Amino acid sequence: MTTLPVSDAELLRLDHQVCFSLHAASRAFGNVYRDALKELGLTYPQYLVMLVLWEHGPEPVKSIGERLRLDSGTLSPLLKRLETAGLVHRERSPEDERSVIIRLTGAGEELRERALPVPRRMMAATGLTVDELRTLRSLLGRVTGALDEA
Amino acid sequence: MTTLPVSDAELLRLDHQVCFSLHAASRAFGNVYRDALKELGLTYPQYLVMLVLWEHGPEPVKSIGERLRLDSGTLSPLLKRLETAGLVHRERSPEDERSVIIRLTGAGEELRERALPVPRRMMAATGLTVDELRTLRSLLGRVTGALDEA
DNA sequence: CGCAAGTTAGTTGTGCACAACTCAATTGAC
DNA sequence: GTCAATTGAGTTGTGCACAACTAACTTGCG
CATH class of the missing domain: 1.20.5 (Single alpha-helices involved in coiled-coils or other helix-helix interfaces)
Structure with missing residues (x-):
């Protein structure tokens, strides 16, 4: 793979463009997902959590955070909203009382069909x-x- | 470019991975920028606004929003924070009183060197x-x- | 001219993201 | 066995993103 020489100025511009493109593409995806998920009553990050639960079953908050690279400061209120919406249930782990297991409710399971x-x-x-x-x-x-x- | 047939299931999984990868990459960039911009006292979106002003000079809020694909609900408070930080100055346009021109202060111009x-x-x-x-x-x-x- | 329609910023409310912190439960060093 | 360090969840505070709305101003049609 041969490449023509690239000036410093062009390099810097390219970097800006890549970072900005990434930022813009991420927001553009968010906007389209907003529409696609509106009838399900989910935001995109909530949808990501539901995907994890649909695929892997009940999981502690920690595991969900590791899969999605999100910390408890983001997940705690998000999961609380999913619980309020009746899609998940939260229960302390019997083995480790520090851990909270997130489990789909019936409504949460059923939502999978509509998300397909x-x-x-x-x-x-x-x-x-x-x-x-x-x-x-x-x-x-x-x-x-x-x-x-x- | 020949491509083997792809099953529906694989297509759907691939799509998830792309959307998620984009989301994750965008946040990863944000985290690294947070460190790189910390000593300048800027967030990444604030840095994007400064780039626009460094490159194009004084601009109305509308133009900045078009360049960055951001609406006034995001830009208004962000610009107010940049003003509080002493980096920009906001003034009503004489020709069109609806328009607000964003202009770099001396400190805003000087920050450019440190951002290089x-x-x-x-x-x-x-x-x-x-x-x-x-x-x-x-x-x-x-x-x-x-x-x-x- | 005079008012309806469109434009531009700003405000409010909701939700995501992350840092810094608290608190309780657990683990490990001694 | 005891206590310090670690771990897991949650809270608080700041900032971004966007929808829905308001207010002020401009423009153009009659």
């Missing part, structure tokens, strides 16, 4: 091919990994 | 090559464009 068509709509909205989505996912994963080092 | 090394640090932290950064920027730009349609 969402990913397809989102994917179509990106306008990318499968190969491009793969490339994008791969680059983003490497960036996140590298940034997490620092 | 930031992009290089960020770029190094991504761990990507120039070609990869270009690819990433291009894909993100297309995604954002497509999502803004919907």
Whole structure:
């Protein structure tokens, strides 16, 4: 892979553009998800938590936070809202009283069916091919990994 | 570019990974920027506004919002904080009294020098090559464009 | 001219994200 | 066994993002 020489100024501009593009794309996704999830009564971060529970079953707050890279300051109020909405149930772990297990209610389980068509709509909205989505996912994963080092 | 057939299930999973990767990468960038900008007393969105002003000079709130794709509900309090920090000055436009012009103060201009090394640090932290950064920027730009349609 | 429609900032309310902190439960060093 | 350090959840405070709304101003149509 050969590359023409790149000036310092261009490098800096490129960096700005990448950071900004990432920021903008993330918000653009949020806006489209807002519509797609409106009828389910979920926000995107709430949807992410539900995905974890649908896939893995009951989990302590800690595990959910590790999977989504979110801390308790974000998850605690979010989970409280999901509980108020009747989608999850919170109970102290018998083995370790510090730990709180999050478990889907019947309504939470049932919501899964209505959420099934969402990913397809989102994917179509990106306008990318499968190969491009793969490339994008791969680059983003490497960036996140590298940034997490620092 | 040939692509093997992809099952529905795989498509849906891939989509989740892309959206989540984007979300995670955006937050990872935010965390690294938080450190890089701490000594300047700026958050990343505040830094974006300063970049616009450093590059284009005095601008009405509307123009800044268009460049950064942010609405007045986000910008008004953010600009008020920059004003409190002594970095910008806000004045009504003489021609159009509805419009508010944002102008850098002396301190705001001077901050530019101290902000110069930031992009290089960020770029190094991504761990990507120039070609990869270009690819990433291009894909993100297309995604954002497509999502803004919907 | 005079008023309806559109534009521009700002306000309010909700929710996410994270730092810094508290508190209770657990673990480990001694 | 006791107590200090660690761990897990939650709270508080700050700031971003956006929807829905208001207020002030401008423009253009009659």
